[in-house]
Amino acid sequence: MRVAEFDREYVLRQAMIAFTQYGYAKTSMQKLTQVTALHPGSLYAAFKNKKGIFLAAIEQYQADRNQQFTNLFCADKAVLPNLKAYIDSVVAECVSGDSMKVCLLTKSISEVEGQDEQISQVLSDNLNAYENTLAEQFNRAILKNEITTEYTAKQRARFLAMGLYGLRTYALTNNKRDDLKQLADDLYIAITK
Numbered sequence: 788m789r790v791a792e793f794d795r796e797y798v799l800r801q802a803m804i805a806f807t808q809y810g811y812a813k814t815s816m817q818k819l820t821q822v823t824a825l826h827p828g829s830l831y832a833a834f835k836n837k838k839g840i841f842l843a844a845i846e847q848y849q850a851d852r853n854q855q856f857t858n859l860f861c862a863d864k865a866v867l868p869n870l871k872a873y874i875d876s877v878v879a880e881c882v883s884g885d886s887m888k889v890c891l892l893t894k895s896i897s898e899v900e901g902q903d904e905q906i907s908q909v910l911s912d913n914l915n916a917y918e919n920t921l922a923e924q925f926n927r928a929i930l931k932n933e934i935t936t937e938y939t940a941k942q943r944a945r946f947l948a949m950g951l952y953g954l955r956t957y958a959l960t961n962n963k964r965d966d967l968k969q970l971a972d973d974l975y976i977a978i979t980k
Contacts, residue, residue: 795833798823799847802840807891810898811841811906841895842909848891849913856920866928867979874975877951878967881958889959892917893952918948925978934979943978950974 801822805814816837820827834840859876860869896910918941925940934943954970961967 793823793825793829793833796847798825798833799840799844800851802844803848803891806841806844807889807894811895812898814841838903838906841906845891845895845909845913849916852917853920860924862927865933866924866931867933870924870928870979871975874947874951874971875968877954878964878971881955881967882962882964884962889955890952893955914948918944921947928979937980947974947978950978 801824802814802819805818805822809818814837816827816830819830819837819840823830830840834843855876856873859873860866892910892913896907896914899906899910901907921944922940925934925943928934929936929940938946951974954967954974957970958967
């Protein structure tokens, strides 16, 4: 049997866009074949079913976000300017009109929570890993005396994660750059004092 050849990352990024735009339940296999330009048989052979495509898309999404985060935070540089740049990049995504302005993980968890244990666990694990990654940066900032120890790195990371989830959700109904920028600036001040 001939194995179908395709650019896996491209296909998964196209699937990410579809899942973000339509949600898990409303993204049909027909929609996935349209956005990926693959035949149904190729999708089924590579991913088994819609759930398999979704889980692979989540993995690709997290890998892309991790790379973006790694590129921004250099181990030898001050943390806070990079953190500010990261928060500003979230604002830029929110006002871009890009379908990926909403975090695929947070959008999906609210949709599938309680409906599919495996998907819920994968999403939860990824969100916890994100929070831990933020906490690592706050630990670095504490060690570099950029911020005080009044709050732990974990507390700051949780507050920032919550704030960014909220900012992305808020942007769905109000994506005015000035409003989002003000909220992001307030969030930055709150997590760095």
